[in-house]
Amino acid sequence: MKLVNLIAQVDRGKCVGCKTCEKVCPVLAIKVVDGKAEVDVDRCRGCAACEQRCPVYAISMQKRDNPLLVSVDIASVNYDEILKLCSNALLHPEQVVCYCTGTRAEEIAAAILKGAKSPEDISFMTGARTGCKVECIQPILRLLEAAGVKSTPPQGGWQWYGRTVTVWEIPKKVREKHSSRGFYFDEDEKLLDRVRTAPLQGRGVK
C-alpha cells in the first residue's frame, strides 16, 4: 500500500529526449514522444527514479493535488491461495518485502492472483518498489516465479534483469569452501526457514 503524493513533471525546454527516464521507471509511466518525455499522470507512482537519473535535470517532483492510495485488498482473494504462493516463494506472508512502503509478501501475492504479470504491474498495483527502487525486486521476482508467471524485462529498459540466487540454492561446495570466513550459510538457511513457517499474526487482516 502506498499513498502516492508526488508526480513527476517534465521541463520540456530542458528535456533532450535521451530516454533515461523511460529506462528506469518501475511502472512504465514516462515515455519519450516526439523527442520529449511525457508523464502518464494516472500511472506515475511518484518514486522519483526519473527525477534522480535525468542527466539534464529536466524532471522535478511536484505535490499531487489529489494523492492516490494504491493497494491490493488481500480480502478480495482466497487467502489460502496467498499462503500457497508465499510458501512456494519461501516467504512468510506477513514478511515485509518493500521497506519503504511497508508492503508485505501477501499483498504482492494478492496482486499476482489478481492478474499482475510483471514487476511493473505489481509496482503499479501495490506501490512496492516505488520508494527506494532497489531492495525489493528479488522477492517480487520470486513470487512471480512461484506463481508460474514467466515475466520478461521491459525491452531496452533497465528496470530489472533477472532473479538471482537464494540461500537455499547455494551449492554445498561453495558453503564448505567459504564457511570458515564468517559466512553462515547453513545457519541462515535454518533461520529463514523458521521465519517463513512462523505463525501468522493477522490472517487476512489488512
Place this chain on the structure above:
Amino acid sequence: MRSPIPPIPPRKSQYGIDPSLVKKRVSELPGMTSVLIKELFPDMPDIIYPTDKGIEAVRKATEEALKHVDMSMIKPEHSVNILASHHGFTLLGGEPYAEMLKTLKDVIQAKTGCKDIRLRAGVGLRFRETEEYIKRYGLDKYFNGKAIGIAPIDEGVPIETEIGTLYGIKRAYDADWIVHAHNSDVREVHFHRQVDRAVKPFGMSYARIETRSTYHQNMGPRAANFVARAIFDSPFVQKKFAFACFLTVAPHGIIGVDADNDLYALNDRITFIGCRYYGKMMTLLGSIDECIVALDFPCPVVYVFAGGVIYANFAGANTDLYDLDSVPLPSYTWYTEAFYGKNGKPLLEDIPPLNPAIKMCIHNYAWVGYPSAFFSEHIPTVVVGREQADLFNRDPQNLNYMKHALIADDLETAMEFAYKVTGTRKVLIFDGAIGGINLSEPLAEYLLKKAPEVNEKVENELLPKWLRQRGVDIRIRDQVGKKYAVSM
C-alpha cells in the same frame, strides 16, 4: 567538564533541509559536554587527520601506501576506473576521502603514464549524492570532466559468479582496469557484521538492484556478505581488478592509508581495525542503561555518527553485533525489519527488540533518502521543525516516518519534552563531533567510568573470539600494530 566539540555543520543537499533552518545544534544546549575517544580508550592509534599537518598528511600517506603497489599491468594506452562510494565523503567532512581520490589519480598517472583515468562514484539510496560531492570537492575538474555518479538503477552488466548470475553497474566496469578506492570505517556493522568489509562495495555501491536485493532479501543476515565476494571473485572482475586503496579510519579520525594488490590481505587488516577499535566503542555504547538520542548530522537517520558509531548500530547495541555465533539477527537489519508481523511484533520470539536503552529520539537534523519509518515506529521520536517533517512526507522512502513521530517547533521544546517524559538526563548526540563524542554530563561520567573495563573485555575476551569467527589469525595484531603507532 570539557566544552562540546564543534559538530559537523549542516550541508546543503537535496536530501536535507536548508542549513539555514537548523537554528540550533544539540551540543549548544545547556549541560552538554564532550569526551575524547582517547580519554575513553588511550590505546587508540595516532591519527594523521585531523592534525596540524592538514590535508597534506592524507596525500603523503596515500603516496606512501601506493609505493608498494604493483601498477605494471596498467599501460599508457589503457583506461582506469577509480571506483569510489558515497560513504567516504561522510567521514570527517569528506575532504580526506576526496584528497585520497585525487592523489590516487596523480600517482597512477605518474607511475603508469595512463591518462584516461575516470572517477566512478557509487551511491546508496540517494542516487545524486555523489554528484553533489563531486561538485563540492572539485573532482569533476580534477578528473578532467571524467567524474560521474553511478546508481543501482543505471544500465547493468551481468556478472557470472560461482553462485550464478549477479549484476553490476555497467559504467563501473567500462574500463580496462578498476581501482577499488574505499575506506575502513565500519558504518553498517548490522548488515556486514565486519565480514568482508573491504569487499562489500562490489555487492553494493558498484552493483545493480538485483544484486543488492539478493544481499538484503535472499541470503540471510550472515550469509549475505558472500554476494560481494562472489562478484569480486568472478573472472569478469578479477580480469579488471588492479588494486585497492583504503583510507583507514578509527572512531577518532583517519589513522592512515592502506593499499594492496591483494584485497583479501587488506581485508584482514581492516577486519582487525574494525573489530578492535570500533568494537570497543560499540561495546561501550552498548553498556549505556538509558539515554535520549539526538540526531544532528548531514546524513539519513540511520547514518548519523557519534564516536564513529552510527545510529543504526546504537539501535542494535543491546546485542553484540560482532558476535556471529550468538547473534544471528541483530535488533536492526532489513531482515529484522522484514520479520515484524502485522501486530507490530517480531515473527520469531527470539528476535531482539531495538535497544531498550534508547528512551526517546530527538531528530534535530538528519536527511531523507533511506527508509527510516521502522525507527520512528519503534522508538518515540520528536522531529524538530515543520520543514523537516514536510521533507520526510515528500520522500518516497519515508512516507510513513512522520506517521509515528511528533513535531516540535524548536529544539529546546523537544529536549524539555524528552527530559520530562523519559526522566533521564543522559543524552547521546550523533553530530559527527571529530575526535570525541558530544553528550550530556551524566552520560560523560558514565562512559568515562565504564571504558576501562570495556577496553579490557574487548582486548582479552571479545577480540580473539570475533577474529576467530571470521577466520582471521590473531597474530595480525602484530602486523597491524607496526603500521599504526600509539602515543599514550
